[in-house]
Amino acid sequence: MKKLVFFSLFVTLTFAQETTSYSWEDGTGTILGSYGNLASPANVGTTSGISPHDGSRMLTVSESPIDGTPQAFIAWVTDLSAGQDITACFYGYDNTPSSAPSLRVWGSWSTNDDITSYGGSADGNSDYTAGTGWDQVCHTFSTNQENWDSGEALVIQARLYSSSSGPDPTVYYIDLVEVTAPGSVTVNYPGTSAGCTNASACNYNPFATEDDGSCVYPEGSISIYDIQYTSDQGTYCYESPHDQECWTTSGTVTAKNPLYPNFYIQDGSSDYSGIYVHGYSATPPSLGENITITATVNEYYSLTQLIDAASYSVNSSGNSTDPLNITTGDLTGCMESGEEVESMLVRINNVI
Structure with a gap:
């Protein structure tokens, strides 16, 4: 028989059985976090004529606005070691065969002590929910994957796929997440959330309902140049x-990813004035908006x-940024000339 041990931060299961599960029966847990335009997570009973797959409670989340593929973090596997396989499954409700909306299971790596950090994709299954009601989707993740680093944890996600034509919001239902993993790992599920x-x-x-004193505040305000510039290779x-x-900086949005809430900001046309903003957790700003944003500086493969x-806060809108003229030679290998224009809006003329 499985045992549930309730802590203030998560419902955590660390015993010897290989398979553990969570199905929102505590009536309080929702998600551990999210990525993209995920909205309105709630722990509910029968809703809109849809009954839970397991027990009397289930998770509902929505996508709004419709943009990209948001993800709900529904489990977090920590204390991993090299050479381990982790199989994760959940049930998603889908009544639209062979079309959106649908769901599948996905994963990403994080540090072992911060589920909001991002260490790269852990991939996921290729099959979507079948569209015949409640359907289970599963995937086996492995710390043998090339981009897993020692000390990293696995964030297990329900990934949402909505139709570009809506409705907005598009509502999803999720139930009974199961994780099969070595007994030495710790599997964290949603519960009374502190943070x-x-x-x-x-x-x-x-998504935290109780403050646990862990808040980290920015060290101050800084220009993008000061974040980017270094003469040391x-x-x-x-x-x-x-x-x-963690710093606060400002810039004008020069480009956006059409599928994910990632964008570029720039605070001028001089060298070292652009930077990439990855994985913003809510609705991203619009092109031409000058914003002030607080975030953590991170190096991802340089x-x-x-x-x-x-x-973020919007300072003004309708701004334009002139591209900087460069040559292809400026972008060859690891050169200071390429680093100077990293994440900036540039133009290359007379390309053959």
């Missing part, structure tokens, strides 16, 4: 001297980026 509840903090958790290729620090941004 940083201050929206001005770098590690603000919008370093171990790889000109990493920021502020890596893993790409300097801002991550874990909780919020």
